[in-house]
Amino acid sequence: MSNIKDIAKLANVSPSTVSRVVNNHPYVSSVKKEAVLKAIEALNYTPNISAIRLKSGKTNIIAILIPYIDHGYFGPLIKAINETLSQHGYMTILCETENDSEKELYYLEMLRQKQVDGMMMCTLLNKWQDVESFLQYGPIVLCGEYSEERVLPTVYVDHYEGAAIAIRHLIEQGYNKIAYASSREKNLVYESRKQAYLDCLQKANLPLKDEWLIHINQDHVLVGKDIFTLLSKLPEQPDAIFVANGDQAAAGLVIEAQKHGWHVPDQLAIIGIDNQPISELLEMSTVEQPIDQIGTKAAKLIVDILEENQSVQPNEQVYFKLVSRQTT
Amino acid sequence: MSNIKDIAKLANVSPSTVSRVVNNHPYVSSVKKEAVLKAIEALNYTPNISAIRLKSGKTNIIAILIPYIDHGYFGPLIKAINETLSQHGYMTILCETENDSEKELYYLEMLRQKQVDGMMMCTLLNKWQDVESFLQYGPIVLCGEYSEERVLPTVYVDHYEGAAIAIRHLIEQGYNKIAYASSREKNLVYESRKQAYLDCLQKANLPLKDEWLIHINQDHVLVGKDIFTLLSKLPEQPDAIFVANGDQAAAGLVIEAQKHGWHVPDQLAIIGIDNQPISELLEMSTVEQPIDQIGTKAAKLIVDILEENQSVQPNEQVYFKLVSRQTT
DNA sequence: TTGTATGCGTTATCAG
């Protein structure tokens, strides 16, 4: 592979001149510029990125931390982030934690090693004080997640409110035996949603039964089957359920319930969260989360921070919206 | 940020000794080793990766080229590749081409710039001669795709055979008015599948109608709706359809057809391809493609090539398998 | 407008 010196030699100029041409600096005579360009062409030269990075201390790479790559919510989120970053000249390194806090820490190390310029955390498992120390090495942006301290730049999604919208909707529709399905994963997202469920029911003076709290991990269509099984074994049937795992699980439940001849929503109302394509197809009610917007905003945020744009808005908020369809 | 010299100074040794300790070389007295380790701890030192990369000429990064990130087939594929690469100490850079051959070329440039050690192509849009020139900069592995020349190391998936399995199954089940839905995307995958459809029908002496060739792009549940619309407008109804787009589209079609009161499979048999989770939930027939296996094999293949393992198997094959369920 | 020299942080060679 040819380097800057080879070009310099061939074009009869100094390495610095080659560098100037490559980086489009002014003050290069058109004659030499021409010669350099010709030499570059002849030797099929491209600058070595590792050298540039060592020299500049920048990588133009951003790491995206997510629990799962192949996932109804994180899939489109990654896509949105990646697209925006790409438009701004950044590449993306994928870090799948599988909800393992050790892995999260491991990937955070990349910031320290200057392997990436910044971290986009779409998941946050570790305690704030363990993450904090990495901030000295580069910016960290929270995307759709949040830490209770909220000291990080964040695209803030109020999951408590999102869940509350769903529950309030069920209550308004007249349901009064409301069940709740959710993942047991320990994070603020699920905790907020659960709290919203508890609070809303209490405020409405509705019965709260332990058996109506269904814990099934993951947001995945097949998980809907498990929820159905659990549901159908219950001594007293609820008349509605909010599936906080997400629309995949909710959609699975709709399909499975119908397969078993249950009438949705008369026998059981179902509402999910995210507004994924499948919920539209099934005409399932859900609470929309503007995933593209979240990803795009978070990506812009980290770029702004890295490029020290004046206009940095360290905290952006994004809103849930009820999408009422046929299953409630 | 501290560097190797700082450590050397603090530990009263030479930079080379520090390097030896960091890289676990033998021949370092335990006394000095101890001192170095202490200094590293004290200064919170980590080696600068860009420097290592410049020096070594390796990056330990592999680029994954895919058309879409958020996709029923490519999602799990990325996951499998990423997981395997990660186990072997490689990171992954995501390159979404959106089926744009320009972008494909653009990303291929990363190989030339030594930004990545190798490329995993899960999509191939450019002509072979345009891709070939990049081979001098690093290995390229085809994953689930293929070029007619087949000169690249490949995890070979016989899409002709995969489609043939589906069609033959329909024929065996006694259907004789078989329609075909597929994406218009121009690539070998879809062309092979279509050819299989045509060949199988001809061989079985079954009628072949132009209107039964339905072209709808993408593999996405909502696309199932469009297929249904087109299907229901047909002057003469087929009694079965193979949805070559994939299981998402096929599942969408199943749901939509049932929503409109069609009986599947009596009125219309439906078979998809991929065996994605939703097809299990819907009890939909499909042809299984071992996505995990494809990803894992491809990842191992590129690692073997990069690490010059003797046992490199430049061409691995992987097989489709009929999964007969309730929709055929 | 151009060239020289230096340093970015590492590792490897070689001499001791």
Next chain:
DNA sequence: CTGATAACGCATACAA
């Protein structure tokens, strides 16, 4: 076992 030194490829301060 250890240390000095060169080299990886580039960008830039400075000199001309």
